Amino acid sequence: MSVTQFCSVVLTVILVCAMLTGSQIPSIQEGQSECPILAEHAREIEKYKPIARKIIDFFLSGDMKGRTYKNLNNFVDNYGPRMLGSSGLRRAVTHVYRGLKRHNFSNVRMEPVNIPVWVRGTESATLLKPRLQRLSMVGLGDSVGTPDGPIRAETIVVRSFKELEALGDKASGKIVVFNQEFISYDESVSYRLNGAIAAAKAGGVAALIRSVTNHSLLTPHTGLMYYQKGVPKIPGACLATEHADLLHRLYQRGEGTPPTSLHHSLASPHHSCGLIVHDELSAGKKLVIQLQMGAHTIQNKTSNNVVADLPGTSLSDKVVLISAHIDSWDIGQGAVDDGGGLMIAWGALVGLKRLGLRPRRTLR
Amino acid sequence: MSVTQFCSVVLTVILVCAMLTGSQIPSIQEGQSECPILAEHAREIEKYKPIARKIIDFFLSGDMKGRTYKNLNNFVDNYGPRMLGSSGLRRAVTHVYRGLKRHNFSNVRMEPVNIPVWVRGTESATLLKPRLQRLSMVGLGDSVGTPDGPIRAETIVVRSFKELEALGDKASGKIVVFNQEFISYDESVSYRLNGAIAAAKAGGVAALIRSVTNHSLLTPHTGLMYYQKGVPKIPGACLATEHADLLHRLYQRGEGTPPTSLHHSLASPHHSCGLIVHDELSAGKKLVIQLQMGAHTIQNKTSNNVVADLPGTSLSDKVVLISAHIDSWDIGQGAVDDGGGLMIAWGALVGLKRLGLRPRRTLR
Numbered sequence: 001m002s003v004t005q006f007c008s009v010v011l012t013v014i015l016v017c018a019m020l021t022g023s024q025i026p027s028i029q030e031g032q033s034e035c036p037i038l039a040e041h042a043r044e045i046e047k048y049k050p051i052a053r054k055i056i057d058f059f060l061s062g063d064m065k066g067r068t069y070k071n072l073n074n075f076v077d078n079y080g081p082r083m084l085g086s087s088g089l090r091r092a093v094t095h096v097y098r099g100l101k102r103h104n105f106s107n108v109r110m111e112p113v114n115i116p117v118w119v120r121g122t123e124s125a126t127l128l129k130p131r132l133q134r135l136s137m138v139g140l141g142d143s144v145g146t147p148d149g150p151i152r153a154e155t156i157v158v159r160s161f162k163e164l165e166a167l168g169d170k171a172s173g174k175i176v177v178f179n180q181e182f183i184s185y186d187e188s189v190s191y192r193l194n195g196a197i198a199a200a201k202a203g204g205v206a207a208l209i210r211s212v213t214n215h216s217l218l219t220p221h222t223g224l225m226y227y228q229k230g231v232p233k234i235p236g237a238c239l240a241t242e243h244a245d246l247l248h249r250l251y252q253r254g255e256g257t258p259p260t261s262l263h264h265s266l267a268s269p270h271h272s273c274g275l276i277v278h279d280e281l282s283a284g285k286k287l288v289i290q291l292q293m294g295a296h297t298i299q300n301k302t303s304n305n306v307v308a309d310l311p312g313t314s315l316s317d318k319v320v321l322i323s324a325h326i327d328s329w330d331i332g333q334g335a336v337d338d339g340g341g342l343m344i345a346w347g348a349l350v351g352l353k354r355l356g357l358r359p360r361r362t363l364r
Numbered sequence: 365m366s367v368t369q370f371c372s373v374v375l376t377v378i379l380v381c382a383m384l385t386g387s388q389i390p391s392i393q394e395g396q397s398e399c400p401i402l403a404e405h406a407r408e409i410e411k412y413k414p415i416a417r418k419i420i421d422f423f424l425s426g427d428m429k430g431r432t433y434k435n436l437n438n439f440v441d442n443y444g445p446r447m448l449g450s451s452g453l454r455r456a457v458t459h460v461y462r463g464l465k466r467h468n469f470s471n472v473r474m475e476p477v478n479i480p481v482w483v484r485g486t487e488s489a490t491l492l493k494p495r496l497q498r499l500s501m502v503g504l505g506d507s508v509g510t511p512d513g514p515i516r517a518e519t520i521v522v523r524s525f526k527e528l529e530a531l532g533d534k535a536s537g538k539i540v541v542f543n544q545e546f547i548s549y550d551e552s553v554s555y556r557l558n559g560a561i562a563a564a565k566a567g568g569v570a571a572l573i574r575s576v577t578n579h580s581l582l583t584p585h586t587g588l589m590y591y592q593k594g595v596p597k598i599p600g601a602c603l604a605t606e607h608a609d610l611l612h613r614l615y616q617r618g619e620g621t622p623p624t625s626l627h628h629s630l631a632s633p634h635h636s637c638g639l640i641v642h643d644e645l646s647a648g649k650k651l652v653i654q655l656q657m658g659a660h661t662i663q664n665k666t667s668n669n670v671v672a673d674l675p676g677t678s679l680s681d682k683v684v685l686i687s688a689h690i691d692s693w694d695i696g697q698g699a700v701d702d703g704g705g706l707m708i709a710w711g712a713l714v715g716l717k718r719l720g721l722r723p724r725r726t727l728r
Binding site for chain 1: 437441442443444451452494495496497579580581582583610613614617623
């Protein structure tokens with residue numbers, strides 16, 4: 001589904017919600033496969049079919065065709081990354097505010113919000129032993145840094161939380177690398193979110209997590225991470241999948257076990273039989289990584305929500321909220337997260353206004 | 365074809381060449397589709413069928429199964445990038461030398477070679493106007509640097525050499541970005557090789573070239589570049605494709621022309637019709653890029669070729685050369701370029717030796 005198609009679908013759903021009569025909309029139960037819409041609502045929704053058609057046509061083949069995508073492209077090109085506290089975000093917020101003003105929406109306003117701002121600072125991770133290799137890494141949002149200077153520590157590599165637990169106190173004082181299998185974002189992201197907690201509980205001094213992705217060109221992915229009350233806050237960062245695999249192989253060879261990732265591709269058992277086998281190059285060798293992160297958090301900074309209304313008619317005190325976040329991570333442009341959402345929400349309001357449609361409830 | 369399969373094929377071809385009787389092997393004419401082998405050779409080759417089978421089996425299902433891949437993996441894991449002049453290369457060269465010695469090949473020797481060593485140094489490219497954006501770049505091999513401090517210059521973006529020529533002296537004093545279409549590596553690499561020459565001829569102060577690839581995750585690709593006698597040497601670097609596209613869009617909007625890359629995806633013409641169109645944000649705005657490159661070349665450094673022989677029998681003074689380069693670029697591990705070639709050549713020699721096969725001609 002293209003951004004434009006998605007926009008028209010979202011808009012249609014929103015409009016139907018905003019137009020419905022005042023009765024309560026039943027909540028959808030998890031796992032419920034039947035459509036939970038009451039018969040009276042179904043009849044009412046049916047009446048909006050021509051309007052829904054009009055909206056869809058307006059976005060798919062009318063004046064709005066390709067607009068949302070084009071606006072999104074312009075937006076991210078012009079403002080780029082929009083980290084909390086960045087000039088890019090400030091400029092983007094002002095832009096959204098002015099745009100809504102220019103389109104004569106009601107109650108266009110900035111809502112100041114007090115936020116903690118996480119600052120990445122400079123950062124690097126370098127494999128020092130068994131050989132020198134600058135690692136492709138990126139710090140995780142909300143991570144603490146290494147304010148007392150780089151952490152230089154022996155490193156262990158595990159495939160899972162379970163494997164870490166099984167090591168007992170072997171992780172104590174060490175950097176813990178999680179080279180977890182990628183199952184799905186929802187499942188595997190748990191390592192990014194909770195890796196630093198698990199590593200700290202095991203006595204680790206930092207957590208390096210395989211990027212939560214199944215596709216990489218030495219590309220580390222960032223995202224949020226968590227801390228837990230009572231557990232020491234240790235730095236957390238993601239590694240490109242290739243480097244997580246590299247560390248895992250070197251670690252396993254150092255421990256005298258054949259690399260599992262190679263096992264997958266080789267049917268024959270591990271034996272040297274007089275050939276050129278270099279495993280002895282790594283045998284017994286420890287991994288040492290140096291981690292430097294300038295990450296820190298500044299409290300009590302101010303940013304702004306931007307709010308605008310398309311006032312409802314008979315039920316204008318009831319509000320249907322269309323929302324998206326303007327800010328983004330710093331290492332991309334936030335085109336999908338959440339520039340697309342922002343432009344869809346914006347396009348929905350503008351599209352309705354241009355079609356001269358006004359719902360019963362206020363769209364905010 | 366796997367590395368192992370390829371290895372067995374290469375080895376078989378090499379062996380057949382090395383075993384043939386002394387008569388001249390006819391050269392293959394370009395575009396000739398018929399096999400140019402003489403009838404007498406064909407008969408002779410036929411006799412080697414059982415030996416060829418033995419070699420293939422040895423690599424595909426015998427003791428060499430998976431060896432070449434495993435050795436390659438160990439090699440790149442243990443030595444990593446092997447730039448000319450790097451400790452990784454020195455260690456790798458020593459490793460290859462010792463390995464050949466250990467396998468008792470004849471005349472195992474290092475041949476000192478005098479080489480110029482290109483050093484990357486620190487490098488960065490930053491878009492300063494119309495907004496701040498660190499660009500994903502990598503300097504090109506043999507490029508000069510910016511020894512007098514960063515170059516800060518207005519920037520133009522072109523799609524082709526032809527487009528640059530058509531601009532007349534508009535490129536004078538500017539940074540030239542080539543955002544060429546990716547057709548194929550062989551065709552498109554011409555921009556990386558000759559971009560700095562073309563830009564300098566047009567009066568440009570630096571050349572930034574779209575990475576020669578059709579796949580990128582903000583990943584810039586390096587490689588060699590050329591200079592031409594009588595044409596000023598200006599710095600050359602590659603940009604990630606995404607950033608080459610970004611610069612192109614910003615440049616085209618600045619020039620008041622709609623971005624061509626967007627044109628492809630939008631059927632509707634460029635018109636604002638009262639919607640949120642941000643093109644005016646970029647209109648008339650110039651691009652300014654700051655380029656810093658510590659690249660320089662050190663003459664008269666020494667590296668070593670590693671040579672070993674598997675002596676021939678009746679035609680031992682004739683030599684069939686199996687060759688691969690040990691060095692690699694610095695930003696990868698040179699697994700394909702040319703670790704694979706090295707391990708195939710090595711595996712071929714070891715495989716023959718282990719099978720007790722000795723060709724008429726010397727394999728070097």
